[in-house]
Amino acid sequence: MPKQIPNPEVAVKEEASLTSLVKEKMKMFFIKIANVIEYLSIVFRNLFTNKFEFQEFLKQCYQIGNNSVGLISITGIIVGLVLTIQSRPSLVNFGAVSILPGMVAISIIREMGPVITALICAGKIGSSMGAELSSMRVTEQIDAMEVSNTNPINFLIIPRFVAAAVMIPLLTLYADAIGIFGSWLGVNIKDTLSLKLFIAEAFKNLEFIDIFPAVIKSFFFGAVIGLVGCYKGYNAGRGTESVGIAANSAVVTSSLLLIIVDLIAVQITDLL
Amino acid sequence: MEESNNKIVISIEGLTKSFGDNTILDGITLHLNKEENLVVLGKSGSGKSVLIKCIVGLLQHDTGSIKVGSHEITDISEEELIKVRKKIGFLFQGAALYDSMTVRENLTFALLRLKEKFTTDQVNEMIEEALENVGLPDSIDKMPSELSGGMKKRIGLARTLVVKPDIILYDEPTTGLDPITSDEISHLINDTRDKFKNASIIITHDINCVKTVADRIVMIKDGKVYKEGSLEEFTSEQDPYIKSFFK
Structure with a gap:
C-alpha cells in the first residue's frame, strides 16, 4: 500500500478550524463565567436592597424541610449503622471498642452528616428548583410575574437561596442526631449499651470546634445548592427539553461544587 | 390632528428588534386607538409576540420608539415602567397561571402587586367579580392543573381584568383551543372591550378570531408592516399573501 502523502492545504485548514473551535470554546467559557458573576451580583444586590419576601421564604423552608426529612432520616440512620458495624472489628482488634461512640460521632458531625x-439535598432540592424555575420560564410564568410588577429575582430566587442556606444546617444537625442514633443501634447488635451512656460517651470527645465549622460548612452547602438550582432554572432555554437539562445540570453542578467547598472547608478547619 | 392624537393610547414608530444576526422587527410603525381592537396578523415567527413583549418592557427593543400614553418605553426608569405596567394587562399564550397557586391566589397576586392595598373583603369582591366576568365563578379554589386549556385562558383573562387595565395585550388567545372554545374566547374579548372600554392588541393567526374581534388589522411580514386596514379591506384584497390567510 503506497504511503499517503499529507496534503498541506488540508492540514492548514484542520489547524485553522481547531484554533477557531478552541477560541469559540474559550469565548463560551468566559461568557458563562461573566453570566455567573452578573447573576451573583444581581442576587446579592437584591438581597440587601429590596424587600425580603418573608412569606415565600417560609413556604420554601417548609418545602425543603418537608421534602427532605424522610430521605435524610433513612440515610442518616443507615450511615450511623454502617459506620459502626464497619469500624467495630478494627477497634476490637486494638481493644479500643470503648472509643467507638466518640469516633463515630466525630466522623458523623464533622464530615458524614454535612456532606x-x-x-441528598442537591439531588432533591437542587433538581426541584432547577425544574420548577425552568418550567416557569418555559410557560412564561416568570414573564407574567414581571408584568405583574414583581421582581422574579426577589420573589423566586432569593427566598429559595436563603431558605436552602438556613434549612441545610438544620437538616444536617437532624441527620447528625439520627446518625448517632443509628450508631447506637449498630453498637447494640453485638453489645448492650444504654442510649444515655452511648450519648454521654459520644459527646465526651466532642468539642465546639467539631460542631461549629460543620454548621458553617452546611450553611455554604445550602447556599451553593440554592444558588446553583435557581441559576440553572432561571437561565434555562425556552424549549420543554430545557426543564430536564436544567434539573440535571443543577444536580451535577451543585454536587461537584459541594465537594470543592468541602475540600476548602476542610483545609480552613485544619488551620484552626 | 390634536383630536386624533388624543385617541391614541399606544404609538410605535420605526421599531427594530434583532436576536443576534436575526432581525425580527424591522421598522414597525403602528398605533392603537382608545377602545379599539387592533389585530396584529402574521405567520408564526413573524415577530408578533416580540412586538407586544417590547411594548410591556419584557424585551428591550433596539431602535425606534414606543409610547404608551405619555410614557416613552425606550430607556424608561423602573418607576415609570411600573406606572406603564399598571395600565397594561397581558394575556399570555398559555395563560401563564402560576402552577403553585390556586385561581384565587393567582388573581390576588396580580391585584396586590399592581394596585394599592385593599382589605381582604375588597380583594375577595374584586376577584369574584373578575371571575364572574369570564364566566368561571366556581373555579376560585381550583389549581391551574385542574383547569382545561380554555378555562386557563379565561382565568388568565380574569387575572388581567382584575387590575382594570386601560390596554390589554392578547398573545394568541385562541391558539390550541377547539373551535367552540376559540369562539367563546373571541366573544369574551369583545365583551371585555364593550364592558371595560379598554383598547386591545390581539396577536393571532386564527382568522375566525380576526373576523370576530378586529376593528382594524395590521399584517406583519418579514419584520415590516405589510398592510394595514379594516377587515373588509383585507378580505377583498387580491394580494396572494393576504389571500392565503383569508381563504
Whole structure:
C-alpha cells in the first residue's frame, strides 16, 4: 500500500478550524463565567436592597424541610449503622471498642452528616428548583410575574437561596442526631449499651470546634445548592427539553461544587 | 390632528428588534386607538409576540420608539415602567397561571402587586367579580392543573381584568383551543372591550378570531408592516399573501 502523502492545504485548514473551535470554546467559557458573576451580583444586590419576601421564604423552608426529612432520616440512620458495624472489628482488634461512640460521632458531625445531607439535598432540592424555575420560564410564568410588577429575582430566587442556606444546617444537625442514633443501634447488635451512656460517651470527645465549622460548612452547602438550582432554572432555554437539562445540570453542578467547598472547608478547619 | 392624537393610547414608530444576526422587527410603525381592537396578523415567527413583549418592557427593543400614553418605553426608569405596567394587562399564550397557586391566589397576586392595598373583603369582591366576568365563578379554589386549556385562558383573562387595565395585550388567545372554545374566547374579548372600554392588541393567526374581534388589522411580514386596514379591506384584497390567510 503506497504511503499517503499529507496534503498541506488540508492540514492548514484542520489547524485553522481547531484554533477557531478552541477560541469559540474559550469565548463560551468566559461568557458563562461573566453570566455567573452578573447573576451573583444581581442576587446579592437584591438581597440587601429590596424587600425580603418573608412569606415565600417560609413556604420554601417548609418545602425543603418537608421534602427532605424522610430521605435524610433513612440515610442518616443507615450511615450511623454502617459506620459502626464497619469500624467495630478494627477497634476490637486494638481493644479500643470503648472509643467507638466518640469516633463515630466525630466522623458523623464533622464530615458524614454535612456532606451526605448536602448531596441528598442537591439531588432533591437542587433538581426541584432547577425544574420548577425552568418550567416557569418555559410557560412564561416568570414573564407574567414581571408584568405583574414583581421582581422574579426577589420573589423566586432569593427566598429559595436563603431558605436552602438556613434549612441545610438544620437538616444536617437532624441527620447528625439520627446518625448517632443509628450508631447506637449498630453498637447494640453485638453489645448492650444504654442510649444515655452511648450519648454521654459520644459527646465526651466532642468539642465546639467539631460542631461549629460543620454548621458553617452546611450553611455554604445550602447556599451553593440554592444558588446553583435557581441559576440553572432561571437561565434555562425556552424549549420543554430545557426543564430536564436544567434539573440535571443543577444536580451535577451543585454536587461537584459541594465537594470543592468541602475540600476548602476542610483545609480552613485544619488551620484552626 | 390634536383630536386624533388624543385617541391614541399606544404609538410605535420605526421599531427594530434583532436576536443576534436575526432581525425580527424591522421598522414597525403602528398605533392603537382608545377602545379599539387592533389585530396584529402574521405567520408564526413573524415577530408578533416580540412586538407586544417590547411594548410591556419584557424585551428591550433596539431602535425606534414606543409610547404608551405619555410614557416613552425606550430607556424608561423602573418607576415609570411600573406606572406603564399598571395600565397594561397581558394575556399570555398559555395563560401563564402560576402552577403553585390556586385561581384565587393567582388573581390576588396580580391585584396586590399592581394596585394599592385593599382589605381582604375588597380583594375577595374584586376577584369574584373578575371571575364572574369570564364566566368561571366556581373555579376560585381550583389549581391551574385542574383547569382545561380554555378555562386557563379565561382565568388568565380574569387575572388581567382584575387590575382594570386601560390596554390589554392578547398573545394568541385562541391558539390550541377547539373551535367552540376559540369562539367563546373571541366573544369574551369583545365583551371585555364593550364592558371595560379598554383598547386591545390581539396577536393571532386564527382568522375566525380576526373576523370576530378586529376593528382594524395590521399584517406583519418579514419584520415590516405589510398592510394595514379594516377587515373588509383585507378580505377583498387580491394580494396572494393576504389571500392565503383569508381563504
